[in-house]
Amino acid sequence: MHFSKGHGTGNDFVIVADPADERRLSAAEVAALCDRRFGVGGDGLLRVAPSTEPEVKWFMDYRNADGSIAEMCGNGVRVFARYLLEQGLADGPEIAVSTRGGVKRVRVDGDQLSVDMGPAEFGPSSQASLSGFAWPGQAVSMGNPHLVCHLGEAEELEALDLHYQPRFDRAVFPDGVNVEFVVGSAPHVRMRVHERGVGETHSCGTGACAVAAVALRRAGSDTGTCKVDVPGGTLTVTVTDETIHLAGPAVIVAEGTARL
Incomplete structure (x- = not known):
C-alpha cells in the first residue's frame, strides 16, 4: 500500500489515496499503520476518497490512531489539502473538502493553510480529573467534543502526565472527549491536549x-484573534460572529510503501 506522511504543527498523519473508493481500511489496519513501533506511525489516518457532496471532489475519511472514527480534525484537513495540492488533485487558492463534520474550505496562503471550521458550540460546564486532581472545564463542540480546562500556572501545565486519559463525565460526553489544558489569557495562550x-x-x-473561543470569552469578547501555542508550534485562531478560522503550517514529509 502506497502512503504519504504529513503533519500540522507536529500533529501527524498517515495518508492513503483511494480515489476509486476500493480500500475501506478496517480499524485494525488503521491501528497497524499508525503504530509508531510496528507501523508507519501517526496520530491518525487520512484516506483520500471520492466525495458524495455536490461540487466537492474529495472526502477526508479520518480515523484516530486506534482505528476509531472521528467527526473532524482541524490539522488533518489542512494536511489533507496540502496533499491534494502536491499530488495535483486540487488547485488553490481555495479547496473544498468533504468531512464527517461537513464541507470545510481550506485557503492556501504560501506556507500557511487556513480552514473555515464553523462556529464553536458551547455546552455545559464540566470537569476533568487526573492523578487525583480535578479542574473545572467548559464543554465545546467543534463538530467533535472538547473539554477546555484553564489551569493556574505554567508549571502546572508542564507537570501534567498525559500518558493517562483524564477522567471526565460520561453523561456529558457519551462518545468520549478531547481534553485541553490551558494557561495564559487571550490573545495568546498555551495548551496541551x-x-x-x-x-x-x-x-x-x-x-x-x-481553546481560543473559551479564552476570548473569558477575556470579555466573543470575537477576535488568539495565538495558541501547542508543543508542535503555534496556530492562529480567528473567531468571528459567524465562524472560526484556523491557520497554520501543513507539510508533507515522506512517502513510501507499507505492508499490512
Whole structure:
C-alpha cells in the first residue's frame, strides 16, 4: 500500500489515496499503520476518497490512531489539502473538502493553510480529573467534543502526565472527549491536549479552536484573534460572529510503501 506522511504543527498523519473508493481500511489496519513501533506511525489516518457532496471532489475519511472514527480534525484537513495540492488533485487558492463534520474550505496562503471550521458550540460546564486532581472545564463542540480546562500556572501545565486519559463525565460526553489544558489569557495562550483514541498529541486543530473561543470569552469578547501555542508550534485562531478560522503550517514529509 502506497502512503504519504504529513503533519500540522507536529500533529501527524498517515495518508492513503483511494480515489476509486476500493480500500475501506478496517480499524485494525488503521491501528497497524499508525503504530509508531510496528507501523508507519501517526496520530491518525487520512484516506483520500471520492466525495458524495455536490461540487466537492474529495472526502477526508479520518480515523484516530486506534482505528476509531472521528467527526473532524482541524490539522488533518489542512494536511489533507496540502496533499491534494502536491499530488495535483486540487488547485488553490481555495479547496473544498468533504468531512464527517461537513464541507470545510481550506485557503492556501504560501506556507500557511487556513480552514473555515464553523462556529464553536458551547455546552455545559464540566470537569476533568487526573492523578487525583480535578479542574473545572467548559464543554465545546467543534463538530467533535472538547473539554477546555484553564489551569493556574505554567508549571502546572508542564507537570501534567498525559500518558493517562483524564477522567471526565460520561453523561456529558457519551462518545468520549478531547481534553485541553490551558494557561495564559487571550490573545495568546498555551495548551496541551489528550485526544480521544490517540493520547497526548503535539497539536490539535479543533482543540485550538475550542481553546481560543473559551479564552476570548473569558477575556470579555466573543470575537477576535488568539495565538495558541501547542508543543508542535503555534496556530492562529480567528473567531468571528459567524465562524472560526484556523491557520497554520501543513507539510508533507515522506512517502513510501507499507505492508499490512
